[in-house]
Amino acid sequence: MSKDTSTETASLRYDLLAEAMDERRLELGMKWSELAERTGLSEQSLRNIRSGRSTPRELTVRRLEEALGWVRGAVRDTLAGGRPTVSEIPRIDPGSAGELSWRVEGDVVCYELTRMIGDNPFTARLVVRDGRSREQVERELGKVMEMARIQLED
Template identity: 30%
Template sequence: MTTVTTTPRDWKRLAEAIRDARKARGWRQEDLAEAAGTGYSTVQRAESSDGYKTMPLTIDKIERALGWAPGSARTVLEGGTPTLVTDSAIPGPAAETPAAGSGDAAGFVARLPARIQHELADGELVDTDVIELKRKGMRLIVFATRDPEQAPEDRAEKAEDIREWTRVQRRLRGLASDGDSLDK
């Protein structure tokens, strides 16, 4: 007889980690919702010990807003600690990168056109999204950046930036899921 051992998922631990990370930033739940581009109720549920029983689709947005690396929520669920993302996570054009064709992120960045490398290195990263396209294995990867000199100065301007990003993000997601054929 074969037994399969699985690591129990500690949803209360994840809720506490999200709440602690939010409070460490001095944010209210509304602030995290705004930064993540999710609803207030999503954050309330994420911080509730009985809020989740399966991984929500929005967890990647919450991870990004808290400065966690992708997959950190799962790590917390399994007893670990979240990995914090640093500014060096996205190397600029002058960063030392492996040879083109290697499978890591730095190798991929090194193969990007110079203009894209420049935008990623010089712009302020607002948000990112990965949209699964209809064709299996294809993804649309989007970086939303702004000029550092144009950073919003108050809460209203930040909210307007998030509304603009959300509007564009919804349209992009619509492109990935619409039923229109491009062969017409």
């Protein structure tokens, strides 16, 4: 989608998109700042999209759909008056080595943290069904990593 000021833009249902984004964000236990981080957008840009002040371009639409675990075309469908469809394909956040990565599986978020312990990679995973923040998940997985390091390096 590109920026457009035609009557077609005026008929788009940004209220439905805003509601769907908020519902999904809460289902995944994300704050708006976390959604912004995952999409590479600012929180203000997300507010502008939700309010209809800004029409998202195609790359932005794809980032939103991936971050929210929606199928391709879900944003467009929602703007047209429909409901977004949750993707059955897990999406993985491309994080660098040692970074927290995540994927959406239905209504849960699966986090993974991989670190080198000695000369071996070690991965800790956590499935989140509640509203824990990304920061809290990072702390919890960090504790698991520390316990693994102690056990494996002895």
